[in-house]
Amino acid sequence: MHVVLAELGKLRRYGMVKAGCLVTILAALYGFAPALARDGVQKTFPLVMNNLLESNCIYFFPAMIVLIGGCMARREYTDNTLKNLQTVPLSLRRLLLGKLAVLFFMTVGFSVLSFLLGTALCFALGLPDAALPALAEWLARIVAGNLLVFVEVLPLTLLASLFVEGVYACTAAAFVYGFFASMEAAMLNYYPAKAVLILVDPRCGVGYDFVHYSPASAVLTLLAVLLGSAVLFALVHPGQGLNKVKSPKKATRAKGW
Amino acid sequence: MSRYIVETRGLTKQYGTQKSVADLHLHIAPGRIYGLLGRNGAGKTTTMKMLLGLTRPTSGEVFLWGTPLPGHEKELLPRIGSLIEAPGFYPNLTATENLRIFAALRGVPNRHAIRDALELVGLPYRDKKLFSQYSMGMKQRLAIALAVMHDPELLILDEPTNGLDPIGIAEMRSFIRRLCEERGKTILISSHILSEISLLADDIGILDHGVLLEEESLAVLEQNSRKHIRFAVSDTARAAAILEQQFQETAFSIQDDHILRLYNLDVPAGRMVTAFVKNGLEVSEVCTCEESLEDHFKQVTGGEGIA
Numbered sequence: 168m169h170v171v172l173a174e175l176g177k178l179r180r181y182g183m184v185k186a187g188c189l190v191t192i193l194a195a196l197y198g199f200a201p202a203l204a205r206d207g208v209q210k211t212f213p214l215v216m217n218n219l220l221e222s223n224c225i226y227f228f229p230a231m232i233v234l235i236g237g238c239m240a241r242r243e244y245t246d247n248t249l250k251n252l253q254t255v256p257l258s259l260r261r262l263l264l265g266k267l268a269v270l271f272f273m274t275v276g277f278s279v280l281s282f283l284l285g286t287a288l289c290f291a292l293g294l295p296d297a298a299l300p301a302l303a304e305w306l307a308r309i310v311a312g313n314l315l316v317f318v319e320v321l322p323l324t325l326l327a328s329l330f331v332e333g334v335y336a337c338t339a340a341a342f343v344y345g346f347f348a349s350m351e352a353a354m355l356n357y358y359p360a361k362a363v364l365i366l367v368d369p370r371c372g373v374g375y376d377f378v379h380y381s382p383a384s385a386v387l388t389l390l391a392v393l394l395g396s397a398v399l400f401a402l403v404h405p406g407q408g409l410n411k412v413k414s415p416k417k418a419t420r421a422k423g424w
Numbered sequence: 425m426s427r428y429i430v431e432t433r434g435l436t437k438q439y440g441t442q443k444s445v446a447d448l449h450l451h452i453a454p455g456r457i458y459g460l461l462g463r464n465g466a467g468k469t470t471t472m473k474m475l476l477g478l479t480r481p482t483s484g485e486v487f488l489w490g491t492p493l494p495g496h497e498k499e500l501l502p503r504i505g506s507l508i509e510a511p512g513f514y515p516n517l518t519a520t521e522n523l524r525i526f527a528a529l530r531g532v533p534n535r536h537a538i539r540d541a542l543e544l545v546g547l548p549y550r551d552k553k554l555f556s557q558y559s560m561g562m563k564q565r566l567a568i569a570l571a572v573m574h575d576p577e578l579l580i581l582d583e584p585t586n587g588l589d590p591i592g593i594a595e596m597r598s599f600i601r602r603l604c605e606e607r608g609k610t611i612l613i614s615s616h617i618l619s620e621i622s623l624l625a626d627d628i629g630i631l632d633h634g635v636l637l638e639e640e641s642l643a644v645l646e647q648n649s650r651k652h653i654r655f656a657v658s659d660t661a662r663a664a665a666i667l668e669q670q671f672q673e674t675a676f677s678i679q680d681d682h683i684l685r686l687y688n689l690d691v692p693a694g695r696m697v698t699a700f701v702k703n704g705l706e707v708s709e710v711c712t713c714e715e716s717l718e719d720h721f722k723q724v725t726g727g728e729g730i731a
Contacts, residue, residue, distance in 0.1 A: 177525060
């Protein structure tokens with residue numbers, strides 16, 4: 168609990184929180200953009216929120232979660248604070264668990280922000296079908312969808328946190344990983360990024376008669392990811408020797424005779 | 425119960441083929457300021473990191489309060505406050521916010537601990553200035569505040585005056601001295617500046633190329649280095665007896681079987697030599713010597729200059 172509170176305290180004025188808000192705004196605009204198209208399709212609140220959900224789960228949140236998670240771990244090296252934490256003493260595993268917990272809460276926060284932005288844009292445009300039950304349903308879908316994305320990218324987040332030199336590589340991998348969820352194929356039943364959409368996106372697979380998605384397979388796939396992440400966390404030691412990241416602005420101390 | 429707060433036995437750290445610290449036997453007594461003196465790359469920081477469990481020794485043992493450090497970190501490390509290398513804090517937070525984080529992690533019970541620690545080092549409590557905007561001296565002060573915030577029994581400070589201006593250095597010196605004298609803290613401090621260590625430390629360890637060349641109290645070092653008459657005689661025990669019986673002189677020290685130092689410079693050295701010779705002693709050398717601490721350290725470390 169102390170670790171989680173401390174991690175929350177570190178978020179004040181933290182650039183990655185601002186970056187997360189920016190990405191969430193971009194995701195909302197990206198999801199909302201089709202609502203402005205004059206393509207003859209009736210634009211409704213559920214349609215826009217569905218776009219928003221998909222843009223979150225496919226394009227924006229996978230990479231954003233990995234990036235923020237990795238940078239939260241990386242900063243202990245770049246800010247040179249790891250030694251202070253280790254002399255508390257605080258083990259690297261407990262520290263990472265605290266960071267993951269905070270990242271989970273941040274994902275919830277960004278999801279709510281995403282919903283609020285999407286809803287505000289829908290109201291601004293006066294789109295129909297924005298009744299209270301629909302609002303509640305889409306809030307739940309967006310939060311659940313993004314939390315499942317958190318689970319989906321957990322192995323990558325862990326890798327980025329354990330080996331902080333690989334944060335950007337893991338972020339790029341997360342983007343590609345999420346992007347493939349935009350495709351439709353029967354074998355994607357067992358693809359974690361697609362599994363998220365199978366569970367929360369009512370339009371997933373609609374119009375593609377050749378694929379039949381199974382929610383049970385999706386649940387099993389995400390449970391397997393969760394289990395794999397737990398194994399990864401238990402087996403891989405957060406090795407300091409592998410993390411040589413140093414602060415680029417580290418002050419040079421005059422030393423020596 | 426060990427008589428030492430910190431004790432190392434054969435502590436060695438090897439990186440590849442190079443020994444950063446070799447067979448170190450360090451002894452720090454309670455309530456003392458121990459100055460670890462050595463030039464750049466001598467192994468001071470590596471030693472301190474091993475004492476804190478930040479670096480695993482290649483061989484040897486670290487005992488804190490008589491308890492081996494490995495396996496007892498959770499009970500031993502909270503009793504230590506440390507500053508190792510450059511101060512490390514979150515740049516997006518103020519001093520108070522930074523300390524609040526570590527206070528939460530350490531479970532510091534005293535509500536006023538953060539305010540007290542900041543006041544102690546002369547930093548304002550509710551200052552809006554972020555750590556990233558701090559000068560090097562302010563960062564160093566904040567690091568000291570973090571080290572003392574949880575009222576530790578042992579302080580391990582790696583070059584704590586780095587980055588401070590002359591007034592700041594003097595303040596820091598008196599602050600460290602007060603911590604030791606008024607609060608009974610045991611302090612291990614490293615520096616490459618001889619004058620700083622000689623003004624502050626009770627005991628001094630000279631580290632060079634990872635080897636502890638000398639470990640002695642400052643009082644003994646000063647005693648050995650003051651102006652004296654040096655007699656090289658065939659039997660120092662008999663020479664000492666002659667000094668006491670014939671000249672009622674007790675201000676001398678016997679260095680070994682042949683060297684005797686007399687610290688009273690007002691005595692008739694010529695008459696003493698005559699007395700030695702009359703009593704069958706051979707006198708091969710008599711000279712007036714003065715060895716400063718700096719000379720001594722130069723001699724011990726192989727003659728290279730010090731700050």
